[in-house]
Amino acid sequence: MRTPQGSGGEAVAGAQRAAAPPAQQLDALRQEFRARLQPLLAEAQFAAEKDLQQMYAEAPDVAVGDALANVAMLRRDALRHERRWQARIDAAFAGWPARAPTADGDPAAYALLSEGELSTQLIGQPAIEALQRRFADALSVVESRLVSLAARMGGDGLPANPFAPPVVVDAFLLAFPPIDCEPLLRQSLLRHYERLCGTHLGPAYAWLNGALAAGGFAMLGGSVHAAMVSQPVGTAEGASWRGRDGLAPRGPDDGTATPANRGGDAIAMRGTLLRALVRARRPARAADDTRRAFGDREFLAVLSLLQGSETPTRWPPADPAPFALQLRRAMLAGASGLGMGVDAALPSAAQDDALDITALLFDALRASACLAPGAEARLTRLAWPWIRLVLDDPQLFDTEAHPAVRALATIVTLWDGNPGSGDDAVLHALADAAADAIANGYQGEAAVIERALGELDAGSAPMLRRAAISERRAWQALDGSERLEAARRFADETLVARIGDRAVLPVVGAFLAGPWRGALVQARLREGTGSARHQELLELADGMLRLDADAARARGAAVADGLLALEAPLRACLGTLGEDGGAIDMLLVSLAAGLALPDAPRARPEAAPLVADSDADAGQADDAAPGSAPGFLTGAAPEVGAVLVARDQHGATRHLRLAWRSPLTGRCLLVTRQGARHAVLSPSSMAAALASGELVARAGPDPVEAALRGILGA
Numbered sequence: 001m002r003t004p005q006g007s008g009g010e011a012v013a014g015a016q017r018a019a020a021p022p023a024q025q026l027d028a029l030r031q032e033f034r035a036r037l038q039p040l041l042a043e044a045q046f047a048a049e050k051d052l053q054q055m056y057a058e059a060p061d062v063a064v065g066d067a068l069a070n071v072a073m074l075r076r077d078a079l080r081h082e083r084r085w086q087a088r089i090d091a092a093f094a095g096w097p098a099r100a101p102t103a104d105g106d107p108a109a110y111a112l113l114s115e116g117e118l119s120t121q122l123i124g125q126p127a128i129e130a131l132q133r134r135f136a137d138a139l140s141v142v143e144s145r146l147v148s149l150a151a152r153m154g155g156d157g158l159p160a161n162p163f164a165p166p167v168v169v170d171a172f173l174l175a176f177p178p179i180d181c182e183p184l185l186r187q188s189l190l191r192h193y194e195r196l197c198g199t200h201l202g203p204a205y206a207w208l209n210g211a212l213a214a215g216g217f218a219m220l221g222g223s224v225h226a227a228m229v230s231q232p233v234g235t236a237e238g239a240s241w242r243g244r245d246g247l248a249p250r251g252p253d254d255g256t257a258t259p260a261n262r263g264g265d266a267i268a269m270r271g272t273l274l275r276a277l278v279r280a281r282r283p284a285r286a287a288d289d290t291r292r293a294f295g296d297r298e299f300l301a302v303l304s305l306l307q308g309s310e311t312p313t314r315w316p317p318a319d320p321a322p323f324a325l326q327l328r329r330a331m332l333a334g335a336s337g338l339g340m341g342v343d344a345a346l347p348s349a350a351q352d353d354a355l356d357i358t359a360l361l362f363d364a365l366r367a368s369a370c371l372a373p374g375a376e377a378r379l380t381r382l383a384w385p386w387i388r389l390v391l392d393d394p395q396l397f398d399t400e401a402h403p404a405v406r407a408l409a410t411i412v413t414l415w416d417g418n419p420g421s422g423d424d425a426v427l428h429a430l431a432d433a434a435a436d437a438i439a440n441g442y443q444g445e446a447a448v449i450e451r452a453l454g455e456l457d458a459g460s461a462p463m464l465r466r467a468a469i470s471e472r473r474a475w476q477a478l479d480g481s482e483r484l485e486a487a488r489r490f491a492d493e494t495l496v497a498r499i500g501d502r503a504v505l506p507v508v509g510a511f512l513a514g515p516w517r518g519a520l521v522q523a524r525l526r527e528g529t530g531s532a533r534h535q536e537l538l539e540l541a542d543g544m545l546r547l548d549a550d551a552a553r554a555r556g557a558a559v560a561d562g563l564l565a566l567e568a569p570l571r572a573c574l575g576t577l578g579e580d581g582g583a584i585d586m587l588l589v590s591l592a593a594g595l596a597l598p599d600a601p602r603a604r605p606e607a608a609p610l611v612a613d614s615d616a617d618a619g620q621a622d623d624a625a626p627g628s629a630p631g632f633l634t635g636a637a638p639e640v641g642a643v644l645v646a647r648d649q650h651g652a653t654r655h656l657r658l659a660w661r662s663p664l665t666g667r668c669l670l671v672t673r674q675g676a677r678h679a680v681l682s683p684s685s686m687a688a689a690l691a692s693g694e695l696v697a698r699a700g701p702d703p704v705e706a707a708l709r710g711i712l713g714a
Contacts, residue, residue: 022152025215026093029208033163034089036204040196041085041175045074047192048185058462059469067185074180081175088171092162097146097155123187124173127194131165134198134399138205139164145212152217163208168197199450270397273712278356279349293348294335300388302334304443307384324359327383331355354391358383364707365412368699370645370653375415375428378435382408385442392444397708403446407453409704411435414460416703417645417655423674424655430459463674470675475660478680482664487524488610491517498541501604504548507594509605511587516541517610519573540569547595554598563592638690643698644670646678654678656695 020028049071056064074081132139143161150159161167172193176186294302331347347355362383366376389396389404396402414431418424434452441448495517499509516537523533543566550558567588574584594600638644638658646654656678660669666683681689689695699706 020215022149026096026149026153029211030090030093030162032211033204033208034086036207037089037168037197037200038082038085040193040200041082041172042078043196044172044189044193045071045078047196048188051188051192052185054458054462055465058465063182063184067182067188070180070182070185074176074185077180081180085171085175088174089162089167092160092167096162097150097153097159123190124169127190127197128166128169130194130401131169131197131201135165135201135205137395138202138209142205142209142212145209145217148217149212149215163205165197165201168201169194199446270708270712271394274357274360274397274708275353277712278353278360282352282356289346291346293346294351298335299347299351299391300444302331303384303388306330306334307439307442322359323363323380323383324356327355327359327387350391354387357390358386360711361704361707362386364710365408365703368707368710369412369416369703370647370696371415372418372420372428374420374432375418378432378439379412379415381439382411382435385438388442388444403453404449405704407434407438407449407456409702410453410456410460412703413643413701414456416643416698417653418673419652419654423672427460427463427673430456467671467673467675471657471659471671472675474671474675474677475669478660478667478669479662482662482667483525484521485611486664487521490524490529491520492607492609492611494520494538495607498538498545499605502545503602503604504545505551505594505600505602506605507590508544508548509603509607511591512541512544513605513607515574515577515579515587516544517607519576521610522576536569537573540566540573543569548602551595551598552602556596559595563588563595638697641701643701645696645698646670647694647696 049068052064052068052071055061056068139161142163143158146161147158169190172190176189178186181189328347362379366379371379386404386408393402393404396404399405411431411434414427418428418431420428434456437452437455438449495512499512504512520534520537523531523537527533543562547559547562547566550562570588570591571584574587579587640658640661642658644656644658646656648654655673656670657673658668659671659675661667668681668683668686670678670681672678686695690697699710
């Protein structure tokens with residue numbers, strides 16, 4: 001049985017570890033670290049197989065079927081892949097703590113990479129960078145202790161970290177090389193492995209830091225790592241570092257977050273900027289105010305009470321006060337209900353920050369989204385778990401793709417412009433269930449949010465895939481129709497330009513208005529106006545008109561030579577239209593017979609246009625003039641893929657997406673969440689709808705990101 005934390009048994013175990021030789025301690029750390037992460041192999045394979053099975057059930061595909069068969073083969077060779085993975089982990093410890101040779105002294109640094117090695121680097125690097133950013137603080141603390149361990153083992157300088165994400169990701173990629181995995185399967189495996197590493201590496205690094213501390217390896221003194229934990233401890237606002245030796249970052253009101261200790265990313269300043277913003281707006285505390293601050297446990301107890309007692313039908317309260325004030329009133333009422341003396345206590349600075357930041361974010365979300373009453377009530381109720389999140393996780397807004405931020409963004413996106421009825425009712429119910437699960441179940445456990453996010457992704461992914469297919473079909477049909485219409489109009493204009501007011505033989509006029517014009521349309525669609533085929537057809541038309549002119553002047557020899565010269569182009573022109581050899585021969589004979597009669601009557605050919613004015617997408621609210629220049633809506637035009645919400649005169653809203661903009665006319669295709677065609681608007685109609693408020697463009701696909709940018713003025 002494990003000895004309780006803080007007991008004498010743990011102190012004895014720590015003393016025993018400290019007494020062991022450093023090399024033996026390193027080997028024990030290697031074995032335990034490897035054992036903690038080894039289940040990731042099977043978990044990643046299981047998750048990838050589940051995804052592929054779902055994809056194959058929805059849309060059977062040869063590539064997905066091959067990937068599923070590949071999964072079965074991997075399962076049979078699980079032991080071999082596990083040994084590869086272990087060997088790569090162990091290789092990182094070989095010769096440690098000797099530093100890796102520099103590029104100048106390592107001939108292998110200049111060796112050519114194989115295609116498989118290059119592919120491994122390209123797909124693995126984004127996963128490595130994401131994990132390094134996520135665990136930057138934990139890694140810096142662990143690495144500072146590894147310097148002490150390396151010094152005891154006779155190392156010189158800063159050694160490589162054998163526990164770092166590059167080793168973990170490389171081990172997985174080497175365990176499943178390209179020769180053993182289909183590309184689709186390998187990408188799916190890596191995606192799930194990265195996701196699972198996000199949940200397993202945090203506890204593993206926490207254990208590793210504790211084990212190193214228990215082994216007597218202090219953090220590197222006089223360094224940036226020591227500076228990170230040299231802040232005052234035990235103040236009224238709580239300890240600088242929660243947990244062991246700085247693995248959990250400082251509290252939210254320390255105000256010391258900088259790009260240096262957050263990985264250097266610009267996004268890493270958001271938490272600090274938000275706290276500075278709310279503090280600047282908050283009234284100063286009176287000098288004679290002697291009320292104490294709520295303790296962390298007291299504050300969390302009140303949050304739990306409010307979180308459990310509220311229901312989606314009770315929020316938002318009928319209170320005209322700002323949301324931040326509403327939250328504080330509810331907090332004080334909850335504290336009074338628990339018997340706390342609210343007249344003698346008030347939220348601490350960190351607790352005030354969490355309340356104000358949550359209020360700012362949720363006010364921005366409610367203002368920017370079109371929510372049904374039930375959705376707005378649930379969103380407001382989510383404020384309670386979010387206050388806890390902001391308080392407990394200072395890097396909530398600084399971590400790229402944080403699960404809590406992703407979950408909130410997905411929920412609001414599924415609610416936005418969704419009345420909860422019709423085709424979108426399923427997505428609204430999915431968001432409702434996820435919001436209720438977080439509001440009811442989150443008490444500081446990250447698994448609650450990750451489980452809700454997983455259910456959101458699993459539930460919405462099939463619908464989003466079907467919508468993407470429908471959307472692609474809709475815009476491809478429109479694009480093909482426009483291109484065909486443009487090609488036909490071009491053929492009409494070219495025929496008129498070539499003939500003008502000229503009178504020609506009926507057989508020549510019939511050829512140019514019929515087969516030649518059809519071949520010109522095909523050349524425009526398939527190869528473009530500047531292609532060799534297009535030029536050949538123009539030369540053929542000019543040659544036919546010269547033949548007609550020679551026949552009118554009774555120049556028999558020139559007509560005969562011209563017919564022989566044009567026979568091959570004529571056959572090629574008729575062949576592109578699918579004419580067989582017999583039909584081509586008959587047409588050539590009729591052309592020769594007609595051109596042999598100089599006195600035959602001639603007239604300007606009456607060719608019906610291939611495109612009539614009424615054919616331009618009849619039935620649509622589309623006022624785009626044929627041939628109008630694209631980009632009419634330049635400044636205010638949303639990009640393709642932008643989310644828009646349509647409002648009708650009765651106040652009903654609908655979530656739409658700009659799926660396509662015509663490169664020829666600038667027309668815009670709007671589709672529903674299901675990918676169905678909603679409307680096709682010309683640039684002027686689109687501009688008028690945006691100006692009148694009938695269409696409202698969202699700032700971006702991620703509502704939380706857009707809200708944060710708006711709050712910070714970025």
